Amino acid sequence: MHMETKSPYWVFPTVKRLVTLFYYLVLVALVLFAAMSSLKLLNAQTGPFPLGQGQQPNYVSVPVAWAPPSNKTIVTADEPLLFLTPQKQTGQLQVPIRSIPGLLISILGLVGLVSALWMFLLLRRIFRSVQTDTPFQAAIARQIATMGFLFLGQTAVELLLKLALWHQTRPYFKQITLSNQASLSVDIQLDGPWLLGLILLALAQVYRRGIEIQLENELTV
Structure with missing residues (x-):
């Protein structure tokens, strides 16, 4: 009981910090990512950047994957039968940042960082606005809804950028010959935080209902 009584007083400030x-x-x-990308675009970088070890100057890395087109599941001879499915091999294709794939990768990185920064900014505003005596506020409901739309928008933008990246890197793969007739492709997942966005939009509606109930109770009192 003692810990349950004390926990809200230290949990909230800790999470806020x-x-x-x-x-x-x-x-x-x-800021570092923008500076690194700007230096590469200006051809001002003469060596590896602190966050880009292993990369060529003025190049960016595109995740790629390859595997033979006839991958087959390996089955053991002894009982119980075990099944091994060979997985694709992955790597990094370094392309000039001034190429279309290079620009798309840079934009993808910026979209992810800007979305994360915006999300934490909204969370900071929520923690600053919330009050223990009146937790339900219209401003907080709007901020939760904004976070939901932010995640949905991020998913849509990333989907378009990744589809464009997949299309623009195909000519580059024709210049690379792999053994065993392996097929090469961009290793990207066409997903995003859309589910979290929908959950936050639903939470915003629940929060608005809480505001209505709080107002009704205040009028009743």
Whole structure:
């Protein structure tokens, strides 16, 4: 009982500080990423950037995967039967940042960092606005809804960028010959935080209902 009584008083400030910490960490990452991309675009980088070890100067990495087109499941001879499905091999294709795939990869990175920074900014505003005596506020409901739309928008933008990246990298693969007639393709997942966006939109509606109930109780009292 003692811990349950005390927990809200230390949990809330701790989470609030963590949100602020992550906000500034993402902000620093965004500034460094933008600086690195700008240097590469200007051909001003003469060596590996601190966050780009292993990359050629003025190049960016595109995740790729390859596997023989006739992969077959391997079955053991002894009982119980075991099945092994060979997985694709993955790697990094380094392309000039001034190429279309290079620009698309850079934009994808910026979209992810800007979305994360925006999300933590909204979380900071929520933690600053919430009050223990009046937790339901219209501003918080709007911020939760904004986060939901943010995740849905991020998913849509990333989907379009990844489809464009898949199309634009195909000519590059024709210049690369792999053994065993392996097929090469961009290793990207066409997904995004759309499910979290829908959950937040539903949560915003529940929160608005809480505001209505709170107003009804205040009028009743």
